[in-house]
Each structure stands twice: as C-alpha cells, then as structure tokens.
Amino acid sequence: MSTQLGTLEELPQEYRDAMSQIAVAPLWPQMRKVLPHDAPMPVTQAHCWAFSDIRPLLLRAGELTPVEKAERRVLFLVDPGRGAGAMQATSTIYVGMQLLLPGETAPAHKHTPSAARIVVEGEGGYTVVDGDRLPMEAGDLILTPGGCWHDHGHCGSKPVIWLDALDLPLFYYLEASYAVEAPLQTPRNRPDPSEVEYRAAGLAPARRRDIAPPPSYPMMRFPWKRTEQALREYARHGDNGIVELDYINPETGASCLPTLGFTAMMLRQGKSVKPVRRSASAVFHVIAGKGHSTINGKRHDWSAKDVISAPVFAAIDHVAEGDDAFLIRIHDAPLQEKLGFYEERNR
Ligand code: 1HN
Numbered sequence: 001m002s003t004q005l006g007t008l009e010e011l012p013q014e015y016r017d018a019m020s021q022i023a024v025a026p027l028w029p030q031m032r033k034v035l036p037h038d039a040p041m042p043v044t045q046a047h048c049w050a051f052s053d054i055r056p057l058l059l060r061a062g063e064l065t066p067v068e069k070a071e072r073r074v075l076f077l078v079d080p081g082r083g084a085g086a087m088q089a090t091s092t093i094y095v096g097m098q099l100l101l102p103g104e105t106a107p108a109h110k111h112t113p114s115a116a117r118i119v120v121e122g123e124g125g126y127t128v129v130d131g132d133r134l135p136m137e138a139g140d141l142i143l144t145p146g147g148c149w150h151d152h153g154h155c156g157s158k159p160v161i162w163l164d165a166l167d168l169p170l171f172y173y174l175e176a177s178y179a180v181e182a183p184l185q186t187p188r189n190r191p192d193p194s195e196v197e198y199r200a201a202g203l204a205p206a207r208r209r210d211i212a213p214p215p216s217y218p219m220m221r222f223p224w225k226r227t228e229q230a231l232r233e234y235a236r237h238g239d240n241g242i243v244e245l246d247y248i249n250p251e252t253g254a255s256c257l258p259t260l261g262f263t264a265m266m267l268r269q270g271k272s273v274k275p276v277r278r279s280a281s282a283v284f285h286v287i288a289g290k291g292h293s294t295i296n297g298k299r300h301d302w303s304a305k306d307v308i309s310a311p312v313f314a315a316i317d318h319v320a321e322g323d324d325a326f327l328i329r330i331h332d333a334p335l336q337e338k339l340g341f342y343e344e345r346n347r
Pocket of ligand 1: 072074096098111115150152164166168
C-alpha cells in the first residue's frame with residue numbers, strides 16, 4: 001500500500017518556523033525518502049576509474065608533495081553520486097591509490113577503521129603490520145585491521161602504487177574514527193605468517209587453545225600467485241558457474257576483516273557472468289585482463305588496474321574480452337551479515 005504523504009509546503013509558514021526554532025521537524029514529508037518501498041534508493045553511482053587517468057596525477061603528487069608532508073600520498077576515488085571531496089567510493093567503502101617512491105617510508109600509525117591494500121604496480125614495497133614485514137607483490141592482498149600498527153617502506157628502484165580500501169566512511173559516520181601515531185616499527189627477522197604458519201590452505205598451527213588462543217588476524221598477507229593458481233584450478237574442475245574465492249581468516253573461516261569482504265574472481269574469456277543482485281555495495285579492482293561490466297544498464301569498459309564501483313542491489317553483467325580476466329571484489333557483505341540484513345535477490 002502506498003499513499004501520498006503530506007508535504008512540508010502544505011504546512012503554515014509560522015508552524016514551520018516554530019518547529020525550526022525549537023529544533024524539531026515533521027517526519028511525514030521525509031518518510032518515503034528514509035524508507036523507500038521494497039528496496040533502498042542508493043546515492044552511490046556506478047563508476048569506472050581508469051588507472052591510466054589516475055597514474056600520471058599520482059606520479060605528479062610524488063613531485064609536488066614530499067611524503068613527509070603527506071604521511072600517506074594518496075588520491076582517493078570520489079563517488080560521482082556524492083560529488084567533490086566525498087571520501088567514499090560507495091556508502092561504506094573508501095578506496096584510494098597510494099604512491100611510495102624508492103627509499104621513502106610512511107610512518108607507523110594505528111586507527112579504528114580497518115584497511116586492506118591491493119598491490120597495483122612496482123616491486124620492493126613492503127608494509128610492516130604489528131612487527132611482521134609483509135612484502136608487496138603485484139596483486140597481493142595485505143590487511144591492516146583496525147588497531148594494528150602499520151608503516152610502509154620501499155627498497156626497490158621504481159615507484160610503487162597500491163590500492164587502499166577502508167571501512168572509513170562507516171567509522172567516520174559512527175564518529176569513531178581516529179589514529180595514534182608512532183615511529184617506524186622494527187620488523188621481526190622472519191618471513192610473514194602466510195609463508196610460515198599458514199603456508200598451505202587447510203593447515204593451521206596446533207595450539208593449546210586454553211593457553212594460546214589463535215590471533216584475531218592470523219594472516220595479513222594473501223599472495224596473489226597462490227590466489228590465481230587456486231582460481232584457475234577451481235575454474236578447470238568446478239562447475240561452469242561463477243569462479244569466486246573469498247579471502248578468509250584461516251583460523252575461523254570468517255571474512256578476513258570484520259566489515260569488508262574480499263572476493264577473488266576469475267571471468268572466463270567471452271563468457272557473460274550475471275551474479276545475483278546483492279544488498280552489499282561493491283568495488284571491483286581489475287588484477288589482469290580486460291572486458292566490460294554493464295551495471296544497471298550502463299556499460300563500463302575496463303582493463304587491468306582499473307577500479308569499478310557498484311551500488312547496493314546493482315544488476316551487473318561482467319564480460320571478459322580476449323583472455324580470462326581476474327578481479328578482486330571489495331564489498332560490505334560481512335558488515336551487513338553482522339547487522340542481520342544481508343540479502344541476495346534473483347534477477
Ligand atoms: C591509511 O592509514 C592509509 O596506512 C592509507 O596507508 C589511506 C586513508 C584514510 C585513512 C587512513 C595507510 C588511508 C589511511
């Protein structure tokens with residue numbers, strides 16, 4: 001049932017002024033805006049950011065602004081639905097591209113929002129997370145969960161660029177976002193847990209759980225090489241459906257971060273993929289390949305290193321052209337599941 005509700009204009013001006021003066025407002029003119037029928041009305045507009053557009057401006061930032069004056073040298077991606085300066089690619093997802101030049105370091109800090117990086121370009125970069133030195137190779141997913149110290153460094157010879165994804169919009173909205181700063185960490189002299197404790201899928205250290213419960217974030221680095229192998233094998237031997245693998249906490253099977261989910265996708269060349277409509281918003285980062293995605297009827301052409309956003313409940317068709325394509329989907333389904341409303345709808 002849908003009835004037309006009363007508008008603000010229908011009310012006498014002197015009544016409207018009286019409400020303003022005591023800091024109250026009538027709900028009914030805004031009721032449908034905050035509670036639309038059957039599905040949300042997203043502010044987010046789908047968009048494709050070409051890496052070839054971002055890269056020259058980011059390298060210019062390297063000339064214009066020393067890292068000491070930036071702390072993090074980042075160009076962030078602005079949702080066209082929100083307009084200039086909005087630190088949001090979707091309602092909950094912040095995405096930026098960060099540049100570190102050879103020899104530079106970005107000092108340690110920890111903050112309430114959680115972050116993850118996907119390495120886009122360059123060799124020799126590393127992030128130290130709570131004392132573990134994590135090498136950054138192309139396509140690697142590297143976590144810096146809320147409350148974990150992290151600093152970045154670069155011992156290679158060419159610029160390093162990575163994508164940052166954070167749940168910052170959510171934390172900012174909650175008035176919960178802040179950081180604590182510290183000098184660079186001294187890394188432990190050993191490979192990170194993805195090379196040691198969690199070297200193989202399905203194996204985790206045997207522990208006396210009463211004395212040594214597993215860490216909340218046991219694995220902070222997910223090397224792309226292994227992810228790509230896993231996707232290719234799954235595509236070869238799985239059914240003919242969508243080839244997707246979720247990044248999980250190897251101790252619990254839960255999403256690797258509490259609010260943001262990360263899903264590695266392989267699109268077989270020439271095959272159209274039509275996922276269900278999800279209540280989660282999403283940002284896709286193209287690791288390799290080229291193709292196009294039609295999102296709510298509008299076509300977005302993409303190639304390697306580009307970033308595409310999609311609002312909640314978007315109808316999406318992906319097509320890889322020429323060769324198989326690999327993407328990582330960043331989404332907020334883990335947050336929505338925790339809040340009890342994550343939903344998928346058939347097309
Ligand atoms: C942050 O801590 C990093 O540590 C990057 O590299 C981007 C954007 C907003 C807030 C914190 C980093 C960020 C950020």
